[in-house]
Amino acid sequence: MAGGQERxxxxxxxxxxxxxxxxxxxxxxxxxxxxxxxxxxxxxxxYSDEITSVIIDLLRAGAAKEHPLLRDNPDARTxxxxxxxxxxxxxxxxxxxxxxxxxxxxAQAQAQGLDISLIVIGKxxxxxxxxxxMPIDAAFEAxxxxxxxxxxxxxxxxxxxxxxxxxxxxxxxxxxxxxxxGVQQAAVRRFLPLEVPAVxxxxxxxxxxxxxxxxxxxxxxxLPRYLESRLFSALLDASASEHASRQRAMKAATDNADxxxxxxxxxxxxxxxxxxTTEIMEIVGGAEALGADKGDKHExxxxxLTPEHAFPEHLDRLDKSAGTH
Amino acid sequence: xxxxxELVSPxxxxxxGEASMVRARTVGGGDIAFLPGHxxxxxxxxxxxxxxxxxEGGHELAAVHGGFVEVSHDxxxxxxxxxxxxxxxxxxxxxxxxxxxxxxxxxxxDVDAEAALxxxxxxxxxxGTMVH
Numbered sequence: 304m305a306g307g308q309e310r311x312x313x314x315x316x317x318x319x320x321x322x323x324x325x326x327x328x329x330x331x332x333x334x335x336x337x338x339x340x341x342x343x344x345x346x347x348x349x350y351s352d353e354i355t356s357v358i359i360d361l362l363r364a365g366a367a368k369e370h371p372l373l374r375d376n377p378d379a380r381t382x383x384x385x386x387x388x389x390x391x392x393x394x395x396x397x398x399x400x401x402x403x404x405x406x407x408x409x410a411q412a413q414a415q416g417l418d419i420s421l422i423v424i425g426k427x428x429x430x431x432x433x434x435x436x437m438p439i440d441a442a443f444e445a446x447x448x449x450x451x452x453x454x455x456x457x458x459x460x461x462x463x464x465x466x467x468x469x470x471x472x473x474x475x476x477x478x479x480x481x482x483x484x485g486v487q488q489a490a491v492r493r494f495l496p497l498e499v500p501a502v503x504x505x506x507x508x509x510x511x512x513x514x515x516x517x518x519x520x521x522x523x524x525x526l527p528r529y530l531e532s533r534l535f536s537a538l539l540d541a542s543a544s545e546h547a548s549r550q551r552a553m554k555a556a557t558d559n560a561d562x563x564x565x566x567x568x569x570x571x572x573x574x575x576x577x578x579x580t581t582e583i584m585e586i587v588g589g590a591e592a593l594g595a596d597k598g599d600k601h602e603x604x605x606x607x608l609t610p611e612h613a614f615p616e617h618l619d620r621l622d623k624s625a626g627t628h
Numbered sequence: 629x630x631x632x633x634e635l636v637s638p639x640x641x642x643x644x645g646e647a648s649m650v651r652a653r654t655v656g657g658g659d660i661a662f663l664p665g666h667x668x669x670x671x672x673x674x675x676x677x678x679x680x681x682x683x684e685g686g687h688e689l690a691a692v693h694g695g696f697v698e699v700s701h702d703x704x705x706x707x708x709x710x711x712x713x714x715x716x717x718x719x720x721x722x723x724x725x726x727x728x729x730x731x732x733x734x735x736x737x738d739v740d741a742e743a744a745l746x747x748x749x750x751x752x753x754x755x756g757t758m759v760h
Contacts, residue, residue, distance in 0.1 A: 343639070346639060346640040346641065347638055347639060347640070349634070349636045349641050350636045350637065350638045350639075350707060351638075353634075353636060353698070353705050353707050354696075354707055356698075357670060357696055357698050357705075357707070360670060360698070361670065364670075451639070452637075452638040452639050452709060455638075456709070511667070511668060512668045512669065512670055512700075513667055513668065513669045513670070514669075514670055514671065515654045515655070515656065515658070515660070515669070515670075515671040515672070516654075516655055516656060516671075516672065518670075520655075520672065521670055521671070521672045521696065524655075524672045524694070524696070525672075525696060528695075528696075528707075528709055531638070531709065532638055535638055
């Protein structure tokens with residue numbers, strides 16, 4: 304029935320509009336979060352730049368390169384993957400991109416006969432790999448929305464301990480690089496052993512540096528910090544990317560809701576008009592049908608249903624006022 | 629020529645400005661002060677305070693929990709993964725932490741408690757309310 308169709312359409316338009324309100328709000332929230340995340344990434348840059356330059360100075364000064372975080376572990380039969388995803392969805396292909404890329408590296412490691420150890424950050428990666436029955440060695444949640452340095456320290460410590468004991472052959476870090484507000488790219492980077500920047504020995508003014516305690520002593524202190532700092536940068540990058548992806552996805556959803564509302568409104572108006580037309584046709588058709596039967600329009604229902612029929616107990620009063628029908 | 633000083637934590641730059649002198653404590657317990665023209669230097673910091681004597685007078689105190697200091701060409705860069713300016717430290721909280729850590733050490737607790745005590749002491753020293 305026509306009225307039923309209208310009701311269904313109205314309900315759909317209403318639900319599309321309330322979903323639009325939600326996606327619009329999420330879009331705006333994500334937009335402010337992107338800016339904030341970018342600022343945080345920017346504020347974190349001096350530290351990571353400085354720490355890199357100190358390490359280069361130390362290596363130039365001839366600090367021993369035998370630190371456990373720098374050397375390979377040739378006997379280890381396990382490759383570890385740190386995979387950074389988000390806790391929540393609604394961010395387009397953000398999670399699936401980074402997971403797909405990570406899986407490719409995992410497949411390569413498996414092809415080399417290595418065991419796989421997974422360290423997942425964010426619920427999405429956790430669910431993905433758990434569903435596929437892959438063992439997860441460490442899982443972290445509630446980090447990626449607004450990562451803090453403490454988070455980075457915690458994750459880095461887990462990885463570092465296992466690398467230092469010689470258990471891991473290498474550690475890869477899969478995350479999403481934030482190239483610009485419009486472009487984010489999933490990437491897999493070597494996390495451990497640390498790849499120290501190439502140092503041309505004896506170059507520059509650093510040869511006469513003073514150290515306290517020794518270059519090697521400082522290097523031992525600074526490498527774990529460097530590791531944390533790199534992870535922290537990756538977390539901040541991933542966080543900015545997540546919010547940017549969410550903003551884009553929610554913008555698309557909002558636009559789609561607008562389109563849907565327009566289309567549905569058109570269908571609704573057409574349906575309403577159709578219903579009205581049908582009603583008029585029915586009334587006219589009905590009147591004509593009755594008229595054809597009785598031949599005289601005075602014999603239609605109203606003339607049959609005189610006040611005398613309706614109110615027999617008031618006949619006396621009606622007689623005076625009713626006149627002739 | 630004054631020193632260019634930067635105090636940087638992983639999350640942000642806490643202090644950046646000109647100073648006439650910087651004092652820090654390196655691992656091993658020795659205090660070291662840097663004046664303009666200091667030889668290039670790299671040191672690992674102990675959990676203690678860093679004192680920056682500002683070029684325009686006055687000074688800035690900060691508690692650092694480990695970290696590094698690098699000096700070259702009158703640039704002093706202090707990197708610390710946990711650094712707090714004196715103005716942002718809650719002295720009462722630090723004192724409570726100090727007492728708690730001391731109690732834990734007396735119970736024969738571990739390295740963690742000692743590290744906590746060091747941190748509390750550094751914070752209290754930075755706020756100038758250290759009770760020796």
